Amino acid sequence: SIMPASLSAISNGARHGILFKGGAHLENLSNLKAIAFDKTGTLTRGKPVVTDFLTSEDEADTLQVVASIENQSNHPLAQAIVKHARSEGIQLTQPDSLEDISGWGVKAVMDGSEWKIGKADFMGTAASNFMDGRYETLASEGKTTVFVERDGVIIALIALKDVVRKETVDALKLLADEGVETIMLTGDNEKTARAIAQESGVSSFIAECLPETKVDELKLLKQDFGTVAMVGDGINDAPALATANVGIAMGEGTDVALETADVVLMKNDLTRIAEAIKLSKRMKRIVQ
Ligand code: ADP
Ligand code: MG
Numbered sequence: 001s002i003m004p005a006s007l008s009a010i011s012n013g014a015r016h017g018i019l020f021k022g023g024a025h026l027e028n029l030s031n032l033k034a035i036a037f038d039k040t041g042t043l044t045r046g047k048p049v050v051t052d053f054l055t056s057e058d059e060a061d062t063l064q065v066v067a068s069i070e071n072q073s074n075h076p077l078a079q080a081i082v083k084h085a086r087s088e089g090i091q092l093t094q095p096d097s098l099e100d101i102s103g104w105g106v107k108a109v110m111d112g113s114e115w116k117i118g119k120a121d122f123m124g125t126a127a128s129n130f131m132d133g134r135y136e137t138l139a140s141e142g143k144t145t146v147f148v149e150r151d152g153v154i155i156a157l158i159a160l161k162d163v164v165r166k167e168t169v170d171a172l173k174l175l176a177d178e179g180v181e182t183i184m185l186t187g188d189n190e191k192t193a194r195a196i197a198q199e200s201g202v203s204s205f206i207a208e209c210l211p212e213t214k215v216d217e218l219k220l221l222k223q224d225f226g227t228v229a230m231v232g233d234g235i236n237d238a239p240a241l242a243t244a245n246v247g248i249a250m251g252e253g254t255d256v257a258l259e260t261a262d263v264v265l266m267k268n269d270l271t272r273i274a275e276a277i278k279l280s281k282r283m284k285r286i287v288q
Contacts, residue, residue: 009283017266018276025262028246029280032180033225035248035273036218036240038232039186039193042250043168043200043270046076046233048160050084051143054131055156060090062156066148068092069108069115073100077146080160102236103187103210105146116149119189121208123149130154142195144188164200167271172201174274181225185209185217185240211236218243231265231273233257248273 006023013020020026040046055062067085070078071092085092095110105118120127120135127147128135135145138159148156172182184205186193193207206217218240221228230237230244233253238260241247249261250268258264265272 006283009279013276013279016272016275016279017269018272019264019266020276021262021264025246026276026280026283028227029229029263029277030284031227032178032229032246032277033227034181034183034221035175035229035231036183036185036221036244037202038214038230038234038237038240039184039188039196040076040162041233041253042231042237043184043202044162044164044196046162048076048080048144048162050080050158051161052138052159053084053156054134054158055148056131057150057155060088062148063088064090064092065110065115066117066156066158069095069098069106069110069117072098072108073106075100076162077144077160078106081146081158103212113150114152117146119187120145120147123147123154124152125149125154127154130157135159136191139189139191140195142192142199144192162196164196165268165270167269168200171270171273174271175277176203178274178277180274180277183221185214187211211239214240215243229273231270 006026009026010020037043063085067082070081095108097109099107104122108115116123135157138145143159143161146158147154175182182202184197184202186207187209190207193205197205218230227245229246229248230240231248232241233250235254235256238256241260246263247261248263249257251264251266252268
């Protein structure tokens, strides 16, 4: 049952850009010990830009095929690669077949070859050795790296940089002040994850998470901490949002994330989470 104190707290939250789908969620926030954050689109703006395109083949030809394949995927990295190709005046064509493998990359047949575009572990060969291990430097700069394999041979490495949201650093500091542990979950590699974790100020991070393992990580966090929230924006965050004690969606997130979440940050403003926690602690004092 919703008590008057929580009703007024909910409307107070709404005025401050936080939507609660019920009083129980607000109460849970007062006991919160840890918050898990998705990286891309949550701690970062989720609009990556291609910064480096390294290839052993003809650059324009390679980019033409890669962008034509990625044009069939709606992953933010794919969209960034397409945008980059268009800005270079490249005309896109249709691949013969395509398979989008969530959390790994895409596979396609085009121009009589088999292509794989995605993370290092998705490639059939030791991708990390490409061009004397250039990916290491790129990753340590916080860039996401994407490899391109043609008929079993790595022929390109693409680096993309996403920026940490301007509110992220403040938001995480405010949460630390409330005694809340912050953990970043990402499908990205260890090096890139470490750089973004340092830039944003999360207390810890878990890299190379597959969409399905985010749920397992949340279950473990609940065992370790007790009451845990999850903040995310994507379709693949929905199962983790549902597993958390409090699921928090970014207002500009996908419909599935908004539907699954218990709380919505209407203006994507992460600093509101700490305010909501304060609000819930105040409410608890009034009720008791
Ligand atoms: P995150 O959890 O950081 O949002 P994802 O789980 O969506 O990341 O993807 C993990 C990794 O898989 C990416 O960093 C990228 O290397 C690779 N990947 C996934 N989908 C694609 C794609 N369409 N094109 C290129 N790489 C991809
Ligand atoms: Mg995301």
